[in-house]
Amino acid sequence: MSNIDIMKRFLAARQNIDANAKALYQCLEYQRDDIDAVVLDMDNLSSIKTILESSELSYYLLDIENRIDGEKTNNLVLIYPNEQREIFFGLQDELSFGGRIVEYKDFSYSESMAMKDFLKAADVKYIASADNDGKIKFMASEKDEEIIAAALRNVQDEIPGNEDYFISKNICWGHAIEQASNVINYDGGPAFIGREGGTGGIKLDEYGAVVMTTKGSRFISRNSKDFDRKVVNAILNDIDGASAPVKVFYGDIVNDIAGDMTRRAAKENVKIMTKKQALSELELESLPDFLEIGKMLEDVDGYSEQKKEALYSLTRMVICREQTLEDIKEYKxxxxxxxxxxxxxxxxxxxxxxxxxxxxxxxxxxxxxxxxxxxx
Incomplete structure (x- = not known):
């Protein structure tokens, strides 16, 4: 017997005492529509029932018992007709949070990061998103209003005396988001966006983005789902764009900066050499200057693979550190x-x-x- 047949028999047995069970049974019996199933939080059962009872959704709640390695768990499953999906979507956030949703708006990026730490510490469930003006908003359950108010007071108490820290973080984040948009949409050839000190970066071309740091590397294909979002996250997190100013380069110089940042290297999870490793490999005592790096790059074809990697690593450091962002420098x-x-x-x-x-x-x-x- 198929799962659909089992569900039909279950609903049929209850259709005379439950109108929702009857509606769902008819959906299956007459193939009028499919049924969607969603797993909900069992701890919010009372609130979920209240929300559903006041809605127009035709639904049935199932308490399904699972046994994994001898341990019993219970899952709360909501089933409803596919044709009522829009009604469900209108209830989705409230069902997820187990009650009415409250919105908190107008956080700067730095304020939102501090806020997240407090909410995570209190195990508060929330959704954070950015508005069109770059401000961050939070959505959370009404039942957590007291905790959120306390978290908000803590964030506000942290700002006096630390204004420069909050402003600097906001400026770096805004700069990173702006540069992310530029490099993602650039169609004039390869682009490179690097960590402030040059010890990591992202090379973008028509095929995608190679992300490489001293911890490893990976490739993000242009054809992958949410390519833009993945690159933005890499800029903010992998190369610290959320905390320090990123450096951007376009055109032929990218081949000198990122000659080793290939899809093959990403597939092999190649790590960028640290400054100490690269200097040792090239038998140098300190970072060369811009002109010295240029002369070394002219002879790169004669280098061993190890020395090439060392040279490209030092080139990124020299060129990224050479570039001064005056508008951001004063806020560092x-x-x-x-x-x-x-x-x-x-x-x-x-x-x-x-x-x-x-x-x-x-x-x-x-x-x-x-x-x-x-x-x-």
């Missing part, structure tokens, strides 16, 4: 100031977790991250 925050803010923020987040959640959050050591990024 020192490593010490970043560390000071992060230590204060981590302390407040962990105190928040003790009050509203169950887990300790480790935000990270900025000084160590800076060392990894610039490899100085």
């Amino acid at each position: 925050v020192s490593k010490a100031d970043k560390q000071k803010y992060m230590e204060m923020h981590e302390e407040k987040v962990n105190a928040f977790a003790e009050k509203f959640g169950e887990k300790e959050i480790l935000i990270g050591d900025i000084s160590k991250e800076e060392e990894r990024r610039d490899d100085r």
Whole structure:
């Protein structure tokens, strides 16, 4: 007996006592339409029932028991006619959160990142998205309003005395988003967008994007789903565009900067050499200047593969560090100031977790991250 037949028999047995079961049975019996099934959060059962009872959706809730490795789990499954999908979509957020949704708007990027840390510490479920004006908004359940209000107060308390940190992060993020749009839509040849210190970058061409850092590499095809979103995420996260100004180059110079950043290298998960490794490979004591790098690139065909990788790694570092972004430079925050803010923020987040959640959050050591990024 097929799953459809089992479902028809189940609904048929209940159609005389439940109008929704009858409607769903008829959908299957007369093949008027398919039935959609969605797994919901069993912990929100009471709220889900209240939401569904006041809706126009023809539905049935199933409590399905599973046994995996001897352990029993229960899944709450909502079934409804496919023809009523629009009605379901109108209820989807409320069903997911188990109640009425409240929207919180007008967060800057830096404020939203601090806010996320507090909400995660309290295990609050939320959806964050960007408005057309670049402001971030949060959606969360009405039942979490008290926690969210407390998180918001914490973020507001962090800003005085740390204005430069918040402004710098917003400017870097805005710059990264703008440059991401430019390189993704550039059709005049290859483009390269690099980490501030040149120890990682992304090469884009008509085939896609090669992302390469000291941790590894990967290829994002132009034909892949959500190509733009994946590249933006790589710029913000893999090359730290959300925290430091990225550097962008177009045209022939990209071949000198990223000659080793190929799809084959990405397939093999090749790692970019660190500054120390590259200097050692080329038997140099310090970074060469722009003219010295140019002369070395003229002889690159005579280099071994290892030395080529070292030269390209140093070239990215020299050229990225040579490029000065005057509009952003004046807003740059020192490593010490970043560390000071992060230590204060981590302390407040962990105190928040003790009050509203169950887990300790480790935000990270900025000084160590800076060392990894610039490899100085």
